[in-house]
Amino acid sequence: MGETLTALLRNRSAAVGLVIVALAVLIALTCQWLAPFNPVAQHRSYTTAPPGTAIAADGAVIAGEEGRRFVLGTDVNGRDILSRVLYGARVSLLVGLVATALNVIIGLLIGTLAGYFGRWLDVVLMRLTDTFFAFPGMLLAIIILATLNQPAVREVLVSAAGRVDPGLWGLFIALGLTGWTGIARVIRGQVLALKEQEFIEAARAVGCGHVRIILVHLVPNCLAPLIVLGTMQVAYNILSEAGLSFLGLGIQPPDASWGGMLSEGRPYMETAWWWGVFPGLALAVTVLGFNLFGDGLRDVLDPRLKVRTG
Amino acid sequence: MTDGAASSPDSEPRPAAGSRGFRLRLPPLLRYILMRILAAVPVLVGVTFICFAILMAAPGDPVRIVMGQHYNAEIADSLRAEWGLDQPFLVQYGRFLGRVARGDLGKSYVKGGLDVGPYLAVRFLNTLLLTLAAMLIAILVGMVAGIVSAARPRSFADYALMLLAVAGISIPVFWLGLMLQLVFASYLDWLPVSDMKSAVSLRVLWDQTGGNYLAYWWQATGRHYVLPAITLATVPMAIIARLTRSSMLEVMNLDYIRTARAKGLSYRRVVLVHGLRNALIPIVTVIGNNFAILLTGAVLTETVFAWPGLGRAMVLAINQYDYPIVLGGVMLMAVVFVAVNLLVDLTYGLIDPRVRYG
Numbered sequence: 001m002g003e004t005l006t007a008l009l010r011n012r013s014a015a016v017g018l019v020i021v022a023l024a025v026l027i028a029l030t031c032q033w034l035a036p037f038n039p040v041a042q043h044r045s046y047t048t049a050p051p052g053t054a055i056a057a058d059g060a061v062i063a064g065e066e067g068r069r070f071v072l073g074t075d076v077n078g079r080d081i082l083s084r085v086l087y088g089a090r091v092s093l094l095v096g097l098v099a100t101a102l103n104v105i106i107g108l109l110i111g112t113l114a115g116y117f118g119r120w121l122d123v124v125l126m127r128l129t130d131t132f133f134a135f136p137g138m139l140l141a142i143i144i145l146a147t148l149n150q151p152a153v154r155e156v157l158v159s160a161a162g163r164v165d166p167g168l169w170g171l172f173i174a175l176g177l178t179g180w181t182g183i184a185r186v187i188r189g190q191v192l193a194l195k196e197q198e199f200i201e202a203a204r205a206v207g208c209g210h211v212r213i214i215l216v217h218l219v220p221n222c223l224a225p226l227i228v229l230g231t232m233q234v235a236y237n238i239l240s241e242a243g244l245s246f247l248g249l250g251i252q253p254p255d256a257s258w259g260g261m262l263s264e265g266r267p268y269m270e271t272a273w274w275w276g277v278f279p280g281l282a283l284a285v286t287v288l289g290f291n292l293f294g295d296g297l298r299d300v301l302d303p304r305l306k307v308r309t310g
Numbered sequence: 311m312t313d314g315a316a317s318s319p320d321s322e323p324r325p326a327a328g329s330r331g332f333r334l335r336l337p338p339l340l341r342y343i344l345m346r347i348l349a350a351v352p353v354l355v356g357v358t359f360i361c362f363a364i365l366m367a368a369p370g371d372p373v374r375i376v377m378g379q380h381y382n383a384e385i386a387d388s389l390r391a392e393w394g395l396d397q398p399f400l401v402q403y404g405r406f407l408g409r410v411a412r413g414d415l416g417k418s419y420v421k422g423g424l425d426v427g428p429y430l431a432v433r434f435l436n437t438l439l440l441t442l443a444a445m446l447i448a449i450l451v452g453m454v455a456g457i458v459s460a461a462r463p464r465s466f467a468d469y470a471l472m473l474l475a476v477a478g479i480s481i482p483v484f485w486l487g488l489m490l491q492l493v494f495a496s497y498l499d500w501l502p503v504s505d506m507k508s509a510v511s512l513r514v515l516w517d518q519t520g521g522n523y524l525a526y527w528w529q530a531t532g533r534h535y536v537l538p539a540i541t542l543a544t545v546p547m548a549i550i551a552r553l554t555r556s557s558m559l560e561v562m563n564l565d566y567i568r569t570a571r572a573k574g575l576s577y578r579r580v581v582l583v584h585g586l587r588n589a590l591i592p593i594v595t596v597i598g599n600n601f602a603i604l605l606t607g608a609v610l611t612e613t614v615f616a617w618p619g620l621g622r623a624m625v626l627a628i629n630q631y632d633y634p635i636v637l638g639g640v641m642l643m644a645v646v647f648v649a650v651n652l653l654v655d656l657t658y659g660l661i662d663p664r665v666r667y668g
Contacts, residue, residue, distance in 0.1 A: 013476070131356035136606030136643045139624060143361060143636070146628045147368040239482055243610050246484050247625060262485060266614075269488060270496045277492075280485030288480035295476065 007300045014296020020289025028090040035083035036068060040254045043078035046070065048272040051081075073274040075265065077254075081274060084256035085282050091257040092286060095171045095250075096238040102176025103183060103237070104230050108222070110180070111187025112214055116195055126188070133181040138243060141174040145249040148173060167251045171244065175237050183229050190222045224301040231297055235290035242283050258283045339659075342667035343652070350648040355407070357644040358637060362403050365633055372631040376419050393419065406637065415638035420630050426638040430620065434642060437612070437619035441604045443535050444542035449597060452547040456554025456593075461581050463559060471551065478548025487541040487614035494537060501536050538615040542608060546600035553596050557589040564588075590661050598654030605650065606643040 008014045027034060037043075046053060051073040055065050072081040114125035132140070147153065148170040157166040194200065195218070203217050244250040245259030253260055258279040265275030336344065373386045373395065390396045394405055409416060415426035455475065459468040494501050519525040561567065562585050570580045609621035616622075620639060627635035658665045 127352055127356065130353050131360065134353050134357055134644045134647045135360070135640070136603070136647065138609055139606070139640065139643065140360075142609070142625060142628055143364055143640075147364055150368055153368070235480065242482055243484060246610065247613065259482075262482075262488065266488060269492050273492060276485075276488055280482060280488070283485065284477075284481045287482070288477060291476050291480050 004300060008296060011296040011300055013292040014300065017289050017291070017293030017296055020285060021293050024089055024093060024286045024289060027086055028093045031083075031086040031090055035080075035086045036071070037065070037080035037083045039083040039087040039256045040079060043070075043074060043080075045078070046074050047076050047078045048268065048275070049074045049078070050272075051274050072278045073272065075261075075272070075275050076268060079254075081261075081278055084261060085258070085278055087256040088258040088261065088279060088282065089286070091168070091251055091255070092238045092241060092283065095168065095175065095241040096234040096290075098172045099175035099179065099237040099241075100230055100233045102172065103180040103233055104226060106176070107180035107183025107229075108187055108219065108226065111184040112191050112218060112222070114184070115188040115191030116210070116214055116218065118192075122188075125184075129181050129184050132178065135178070138240060140178045141240060141244060142247070142249060144174040144177060145170050145244060149249060165251065165255060167255070171241055171250050174244070175240055179233055179237060179240075183226070183233070186225050186229060187222050190225060191218055194218055194221055228294060228298040228302055231290055231294035235287045235294065238283070238287055238290070339667050343656070346652050346655070350652075353648060354641065354644050358406070358410075358641055359403065361637060361640045362406065363399075365636065366399050366402070372419060372633055375631045410641060415641070416634040418632055418635055420627075420632045426634045430623065430635065430638055430642055433618060433620045433623040434646075436617065437605060437608060437621065440535065440538055440542060440612075440617060440619060441601065441608065443539040444604060445546065445597070445601050447539060447543040448546040448550055448600070451543070452550030453554050453593070455547075455551040457558060457581065457586065459551070459555040460558035460562065460585075461577070468555075472555065475548040475551045478544050478551075481544060483541055483545060484610040484614050486544055487537070487611055490537045490541060491614070501533050538611055538617055541614070542604060542611045546597075546604065549596055549600060550593065554589070554593050557592045558585050561585050561589045587661070591658060594657055594661060595654055598650055598657075602647045602650040605646050 008018075043049075043055070046055065049070050051071060052069055053073065054067060054069045070080050070082070072085065074080055075084075110125050110129060114122040114129075148157065148166075154166045157169045200213060200217055203213050208217070241250055242257070242259030242262070245257045246263045248260075248263060251257035251260050253264060261279040262276055262283075265272065265279070269276050373389050373393070374381060377386060377389075387396075394402050397405070406416075413427070415430065418424040418426055418429065421429070455471045459471045462468055516526055519529060558581070562581070567580060567584055570584045571577070575584075606620075608617075608619060609625055611617070612619045612622040613625065620643070624636065624639045626632075627639065656667075659667065
């Protein structure tokens with residue numbers, strides 16, 4: 001374990017990626033203290049203020065804001081872009097991580113079952129995987145989200161979820177149900193190769209049941225590809241979340257999300273470029289961090305995956 | 311390859327064919343294609359079934375939404391009967407499959423009873439043209455970048471190109487599109503922001519360009535492709551560059567490359583002829599995958615550039631509860647996806663003569 005960690009830190013792309021990811025996580029956890037303004041507070045006298053504008057004494061919404069600057073400007077409702085970008089990190093990471101966790105669970109389940117039990121179960125599960133794979137990437141997520149966004153479904157989600165934004169729930173479900181096919185295929189291949197090996201036969205010989213063999217002997221041996229693919233899947237899910245919010249299907253305004261900000265700022269591109277530039281930049285850097293980290297992990301943990309991940 | 315069965319197609323034992331009852335005698339390649347098409351049928355049925363199930367599980371009533379303020383119970387009932395929405399789920403799905411098998415995708419709920427098939431065909435053509443332009447850029451630039459990187463691994467050029475490539479897969483395409491619009495359309499005013507429609511009529515444009523067809527084509531069509539094609543090309547370009555590099559590096563370590571170098575061939579020739587050809591199979595796979603993904607998933611780019619393609623048509627239809635277009639589009643996309651993957655598998659045989667289909 002220590003060896004892996006050293007190799008990982010020595011790998012330049014992994015180290016840079018790790019720093020970016022750690023920074024993003026830190027921002028997501030502490031954005032309520034980091035953000036200079038309330039992300040939904042509207043400064044009516046400072047709409048589409050360019051970056052660096054300072055608040056005059058009479059323009060403050062909350063007492064004590066006088067003299068503070070909108071470092072990255074404001075949007076058409078006078079909301080601080082920097083604060084919204086910081087809060088957007090929370091949505092992006094939350095959706096990226098939860099959706100990926102669902103992807104990993106589904107992919108692991110289908111991959112190990114298909115690979116371990118083989119025969120008809122393999123055929124059925126792999127046909128199912130092919131079917132989900134043949135679904136054009138975002139389209140299934142769009143259809144699921146559009147369904148979940150209907151008022152009647154939202155009510156159910158709200159009552160079940162309590163304080164969690166129903167938009168978030170929709171994103172978890174839509175992305176969680178769609179991104180698992182690659183993981184399932186790799187895990188199946190891994191299990192197919194592993195189950196013929198002697199240590200599995202030995203485990204069976206001493207009387208281990210199927211469940212024990214899968215959980216104790218097979219799954220831990222699949223961890224390397226799982227971690228690599230999972231990290232890259234986080235990047236993919238963050239991009240998808242932004243894309244869905246950009247289409248107006250994800251997080252609903254006034255809540256801050258990077259994709260939503262891009263969608264709102266798009267008509268004002270020529271007059272208020274900062275509205276569209278900064279959230280996109282934050283998004284690109286975060287995704288870059290996960291991809292660099294994933295690249296490094298792959299080179300250290302499982303270089304054979306290069307064929308699959310490019 | 312000394313294996314007789316593989317080298318001559320006639321060596322298949324004839325008596326066995328007869329004794330097993332009916333068996334189609336086809337050349338192996340044709341039989342392979344046929345088998346693949348047959349194997350695609352359950353996938354296509356599965357895709358439409360999942361889509362159908364999600365749409366039907368939704369509590370919203372398409373009739374109510376389509377009619378909006380002009381809701382009238384009597385007309386609504388007749389519409390429901392006409393669209394088959396009053397039938398049980400499985401009956402509806404069966405009818406849908408029956409219609410699809412006859413090549414009829416039904417009529418749109420919203421667009422005044424428009425035939426879905428021709429509508430989607432036109433939209434798909436627009437997407438196809440854009441995708442072809444994008445893939446051309448992606449393949450050319452991506453492969454050159456990958457080869458340059460692999461030829462001099464760990465050089466400055468290698469690091470710079472691979473950093474660009476990882477940036478390319480990380481950048482959100484729709485944001486890149488917006489930025490390109492901001493720079494090249496709004497500030498520099500070199501290219502149009504979006505919209506295939508030109509301000510002047512085509513007739514006027516033709517006169518303005520003095521009958522120069524190339525200039526006319528550029529003004530009317532070509533320049534509208536530049537920004538969306540570059541936007542769409544970014545991700546596949548980066549993926550192709552990364553994969554070309556890693557696939558080439560793997561091959562370049564093999565013995566026959568050393569042999570080629572040892573017998574005095576130039577490095578350039580070894581890289582381009584001996585290395586590339588053998589590194590090509592994974593590259594073709596990823597090109598095919600990305601081609602299929604662009605053909606079916608260019609929703610965001612098409613939205614940013616207001617491109618009248620399939621992706622945008624689908625999003626619009628989903629928002630309008632226009633189920634026939636959604637189902638027809640999903641069906642069309644799945645068919646395209648399966649077809650492109652089959653084509654990719656068939657090109658393996660062209661690249662590598664050792665590949666056999668059976």
